[in-house]
Amino acid sequence: MNSLQEQTKIGELALSQERMPLFETLVDYAKKNTTPFDVPGHKMGAQTSPLKDVLGEMTMKMDVNSMKELDLLSHPDSVIKEAQQLAAQAFGADHAFFLVNGTTSGILAMILATCKPDDVLIVPRNCHKSVMNGLILSGAKPVFIEPEVDIHFGISHGISVKNVEKTLSAYPEAKAILVTYPTYFGSMNELRTICKLAHDRDITVIVDSAHGAHLPFMPGQIDPMTAGADIVTMSVHKTGGSLTQSSILLLNEGRISAKKMQKTLNMLQTTSANYLLMSSLDVARHELALNGYERYKALKPIVEKAIHEIEQNTCFEILKNNYLKHKCSQSHDWTKLVIRVNDCGLTGFEVYTLLKEKYQIQMELAEGYVVMAVITTADDENSLGKLVYALCEIEKIYGNKKPIYSTNVTPKHVNKLMITPRDAHYADHELVPIDLAKGKISADLLMIYPPGIPLVIPGELVSEEVIQQYHYYSETFGNVLTESDLKDHITVVKE
Missing domain, CATH: 3.40.640.10 (Type I PLP-dependent aspartate aminotransferase-like (Major domain))
Structure with a gap:
């Protein structure tokens, strides 16, 4: 259109x-x-x-x-x-x-x-x-x-x-x-x-x-x-x-x-x-x-200006439409400001915490390499200006370390589904330490929230990668939700 x-x-x-x-x-x-x-x-x-x-x-x-x-x-x-x-x-x-x-x-x-x-x-x-x-x-x-x-x-x-x-x-x-x-x-x-x-x-x-x-x-x-x-x-x-x-x-x-x-x-x-x-x-x-079209039309150049200022002379990188189109033939919603920070020697979790505790800026989420801000028509030059200022100051103070890379940040494969989630839910269960769960069928849903995407779901085989990712997110962000009351434990299908 x-x-x-x-x-x-x-x-x-x-x-x-x-x-x-x-x-x-x-x-x-x-x-x-x-x-x-x-x-x-x-x-x-x-x-x-x-x-x-x-x-x-x-x-x-x-x-x-x-x-x-x-x-x-x-x-x-x-x-x-x-x-x-x-x-x-x-x-x-x-x-x-x-x-x-x-x-x-x-x-x-x-x-x-x-x-x-x-x-x-x-x-x-x-x-x-x-x-x-x-x-x-x-x-x-x-x-x-x-x-x-x-x-x-x-x-x-x-x-x-x-x-x-x-x-x-x-x-x-x-x-x-x-x-x-x-x-x-x-x-x-x-x-x-x-x-x-x-x-x-x-x-x-x-x-x-x-x-x-x-x-x-x-x-x-x-x-x-x-x-x-x-x-x-x-x-x-x-x-x-x-x-x-x-x-x-x-x-x-x-x-x-x-x-x-x-x-x-x-x-x-x-x-x-x-x-x-x-x-x-x-x-x-x-x-x-009545107003959405004109408001988003007016908001876009403000966001584009903020992106330019965040990326200028810093080690930050913003996820953009052209990158996604070249990377995987997909487009990008510019109201999701995904900011890659790991080249500054900081994890997304660290930048998220700094923005919250030092600058009173609440980001939507953090991941290993990125933080994300959700932009709406309620935002303006003032709110985006605060984010730009804080990120540039963080880069000046903390951005002198070596870039951070980790194999645990992004999953490499889909877990093997052994039985349906419904069958796993209704099966007999037992609680085991997550370090001893390799090779067992999960009856639990280990999830990072936000965004609410599971590391493993009921019915899937618990792999070594799942265990490593659990520990990575628990230690760096402390925000892995499980259905168990015991720390570092997982519910599995009883053998």
Whole structure:
């Protein structure tokens, strides 16, 4: 789509996107002199409390229960229905469903709606842990595709078209393929081609777009619905401006019906959906649809200037579109500022800590070689200027060491899957020291958070590389999540 077409599309969209039906109705209700004898128990903040003192009276009045005038998320027929229809239109889908348990609930719903026990689901190995939980709940059999590994930056990118085509040919019985688009680090593969390859084989394409809610409103970017995906879940709270835990699931009907998707979501979501979360989705959609295009257009040169200043006369390097295109035929979302720091003689974990403790700058995550900042339309020259200043000062003070390289930063291969995650979950288990777990089948999910990508999942063989990576991340970052209460232990399938 060229620039003129994009602007025409945005202009037509704005004509119908000015209303915020759920948010407006909720505000009107909160302003009424209602005497509540329903839940929640704080009764619209009737009593003085520390929560009310901090959040304010209006916030408490808007935290209400489902009722006729405010509609019901599980069976919407008025203001929630209208808000979801506006979201579907704004994001280019047939249907939109509000989620109050984050993209996690959307990923579970996508898998459960497309796969029954023993169905084959094709999955990138660097997917989020919620995908693994979806495999356990559904009983689907995963076929993992190895992502493109970037040794230079010490991270993984998206799955390649070549590997997708090879896997689709090897597993023609597959019911669905899950694609992460964009990845946590902003890599975007050729999703349009992947969708065509899958659809030619009547395979459903489901997309984890947790970090891509802004893509439909960015000049020059291809979002998952435009690329042809069947179902997409996006964390509007991450990049779209809604409250934390609020997401949207988008559906193009054909392979999965809206009725089936609603039924599946009703099994996973609360019957007491939070109206602050839902109304924030209504507001975020409104802001993105009316103002997103112009705001991202204005933001890009500010980010480009910051990138230039960070890289100028320093040992830092920023992940860019041209690099990714040459490296693995993928593009990059410039709002994910991935900064390679290891040539300065510092790990990403060390730079992350310095930025937080010395400069009060909270980065999104750290890895062995990189730190990452997520940029949104809430950023400006002031916020980016603080980051530029801090990084340049860190380079001057600490950047006189030898570059750091480690074989533990990036995994070299996919672990061998011995049994399905579901079978591993329901098998008899035992707890063992991780150093004695080599050759055993994991019943645990060892995960670095963020980004929430597992080192090993239930059903996979624990290898020496897994053990080494566990120790590396535990010692350098101290942030490996396990299901065991004992440090340096792992739950395995009992032999």
